[in-house]
Amino acid sequence: MKIATWNVNSIRTRLEHVKNWLIANPIDILCVQETKVIDDLFPQQAFSELGYQLIFSGQKSYNGVAIFSRTVASEVSRGFAPVLGDTFADLDEQKRVITGVFNDIRIVNLYVPNGSAICSDKYAYKLRWFTALQAYLTALLQQSEHVLVCGDFNVAPEDIDIHDPKGREKQVMATDAERLALQQGVIDLGLADVFRKFTSDAGHFSWWDYRTGAFRRNAGWRIDHIYLTPVLYDCAIACEIDRAPRELEQPSDHTPVIVTLGSWQ
Numbered sequence: 001m002k003i004a005t006w007n008v009n010s011i012r013t014r015l016e017h018v019k020n021w022l023i024a025n026p027i028d029i030l031c032v033q034e035t036k037v038i039d040d041l042f043p044q045q046a047f048s049e050l051g052y053q054l055i056f057s058g059q060k061s062y063n064g065v066a067i068f069s070r071t072v073a074s075e076v077s078r079g080f081a082p083v084l085g086d087t088f089a090d091l092d093e094q095k096r097v098i099t100g101v102f103n104d105i106r107i108v109n110l111y112v113p114n115g116s117a118i119c120s121d122k123y124a125y126k127l128r129w130f131t132a133l134q135a136y137l138t139a140l141l142q143q144s145e146h147v148l149v150c151g152d153f154n155v156a157p158e159d160i161d162i163h164d165p166k167g168r169e170k171q172v173m174a175t176d177a178e179r180l181a182l183q184q185g186v187i188d189l190g191l192a193d194v195f196r197k198f199t200s201d202a203g204h205f206s207w208w209d210y211r212t213g214a215f216r217r218n219a220g221w222r223i224d225h226i227y228l229t230p231v232l233y234d235c236a237i238a239c240e241i242d243r244a245p246r247e248l249e250q251p252s253d254h255t256p257v258i259v260t261l262g263s264w265q
Contacts, residue, residue: 001261002027005150005224007254011035014252015043022050028070031109033152035064057095065098065109073100080132083139088132106144110151115172130181137189150226155182160202161222191227194259195239206241207254215246226259235262
């Protein structure tokens, strides 16, 4: 079973890129972020024609998440509120969370806030968002041991996940507070970063800034992750970053991360 995550930076702008990638890589499930489109205008038919069922949660111009799958999802919910109630309901104004169960695996697709700048309101929002995520995942993990959490986390977990970590303490996506939030909100709950099961090397990135020729210089960050509960982690047989879509004309600034799972049943 193959499952991928990809921040497409506008599903309509990158429609042909995503379609062509799925034709060349007919995976079972694709989780996408930054769809940037309201639900009524989501280009659903283009992917239905390729054999995918879709669930999505979007808004105009910003954010938005979706899951494409070969099978129909069950137990679908959007946002934190269906699990947490009203405690963090204001966070659901931004469409960043969607989940469903596919073949006995609970898939959670996330688009974590960027944070913009240290000490900004958006940075504080990001840290509060991680607090909500911790409560949200804690509740879901009580219901199933087969959980996959993926998406654009906008955090590089370690210095090896940044092309040049010098001064990273003052850079959004690599501050100590953000790393701690990721640690507490995801990893300490028993979820493991499956990419690091297969390599401990530096130099593997999933995002490159559009500016300063970052992709050409491989000046990237690894901020798109897939986390697995122990049962799924043990049966993972591969996890890779596909750089090819980043080489296209007018690409997303992110590229897909794909995990291959063997049998766990």
